[in-house]
Amino acid sequence: MSKFSLFGKFTVQEGKRDTMVEILLEAAKSMKDLDECEIYIVNISETEPNAIHVYEVWSNEEAHQASLSLEATQTLINRAKPIITGMERINILSAIGGKGISSN
DSSP states (O other): OOEEEEEEEEEEOTTOHHHHHHHHHHHHHHTTTOTTEEEEEEEEOSSOTTEEEEEEEESOHHHHHHHTTSHHHHHHHHHHGGGEEEEEEEEEEEEOOOTTOOOO
């Protein structure tokens, strides 16, 4: 069974990347107890100083959508909104398997 996965890119105001990274790492921590979220990785680019990339793997797309309405997630979204200048989904994929992905 494949999983819902996506690569997302956040662009933030000049000099606010570290703030956004902190917010996204808090989001990752809040996902710790959500079994439906298998992977939530925050990445930075050496060539894009105002960009943060997030890779996520979920049991299904519905679980991902449901996570966006959680109180903890909404709090973090509200903290991040003022510094975000752009967001895009780089790719939506179906994760089939590999290290770090459950096989159920």
